Amino acid sequence: MSRAAAPWVLLRGLTREARHWGRFPRQLGEVFPGAAVICLDLPGNGKLNGMESPPSVEAMADWCHSEIARLAIAVPCRVLAMSLGAMVAVAWAQRHPGDVATAVLVNTSLRPFSPFHQRLRPANYPRLLRLFALPASDREIESALLQMTTRRVSDPDAVVGQWLQWRHENPVLRRNALRQLLAAALYRAPQQSPLERLLLLASARDALVDTRCSLQLAARWEADIAVHPEAGHDLPQDDEAWVLQSIQAWIRLGEWEGPGACAHSCNGVATKA
Template sequence: MHWILLRGLTREQGHWGDFPAQLRSAFPEHRFHTVDLPGTGTLFREDSPDTIPEIRRRVCEQVNHIPRPFSLLALSMGGMVALDWAQHAEPGELQHLVLVNTSSGFSPFWKRMRPLAWPRVTQLLARRELFHRERDILRLTSNREIPLSLCKAWYSIQRQRPVNYRTAFNQLRAAARFQPLPQRPMADALLLASKGDRIVHWHCSAELERRWCWTLRLHPDAGHDLPLDEPGWIIQQMEHWLPGQ
């Protein structure tokens, strides 16, 4: 089985850290592909589109060489792209869907991004001093102690593959306007959310569970970057949910 991994706002495949390696170790019969959203990572010289459907179309162009069917594991805004993908997929194109701390237009805007997070996010994205910006992004998205080595790693990513302000603005605009179709795209999906998320309220995942009867699992205290804070917990939930595991 081939999995596509998608990150969130202004983040790229390098920000997964060793999470893909942990997935490969836990599921050796599966293949995991980290794919960048336009304007980030290997595509940092591009500008991001300002709608989720157009971002999704650009992501799909990158994976034409990967055999179908895909499964998707996506975090935050990447989850919006994955949900839009599931709703527009060809028959037999997608097999499994795992959404982590994501949101959609089904929830009110003050839950999609908590009021206290708005000024911090916009200030961080506009900040020019890269090391302190990346350190403070980690402090906002993680609820765990942040080692200096991780701050340096994220700083190095931004130095090598900087995300420009137009991409950051377009991604914010796309996320704010995203409205899924009303039809349930799959019989089941795995929704993983953190009660300790200080950016997106876990009720956004609960709303998808309520609306479509999908499977919801909640972590009690991890931050928004659940793959960073509790990668083993995510893998455990996937092992329980995936058939044949």
């Protein structure tokens, strides 16, 4: 199997499912023709909403290992993940080294490299407390999530309407949401990167997670990083074209020039921290 044809596995974040990627998986497949693109729902989310969410990020990673074996997905694969999904990708690569060769992590935050107030911006505490602790309508929840995670959506009502439909079709149980939130809060990443090649994508206007989380991780792990100047936490939702261009340039440089090829620039946006 050529590196160009290595499959992509996509992982979403807290309570989100495969459909929240929108058009992105199809477009990723067009950028990398011949490479399969597989979107996994973590247990408790999406089509797996009837399952209990694993109690830890490590358990979620073990589930991913078992699931790609069940689906007969070729390894090592490439993983593109965001937020909680990015934590799972790191744990997956650490616990099952043969599964993941390359990863792109979007707006993630990891202990011990960043303090809690950077991993979750304090301005969100009151809103999240109301959403989780007090009765709220589905529309209120999805509207709040959109406001916290995006900056560049042209038709917010249409997006919220689509998210509401998915919520009604595959509702995430409150206890599963809390289990995922607790797992993310407790996860502690290794001191050294378990990934052969790593690109971090971050958003300068992320209202949920401080951009310094990605910058600090890039510095500690000597990873490549690209920062979007205007997007919010859900970077693929805000600017999928930028994400695709950044990944494509980074992959091409690595394949032509070898590890560390993005040490200075990658599509004009990425730098080695």
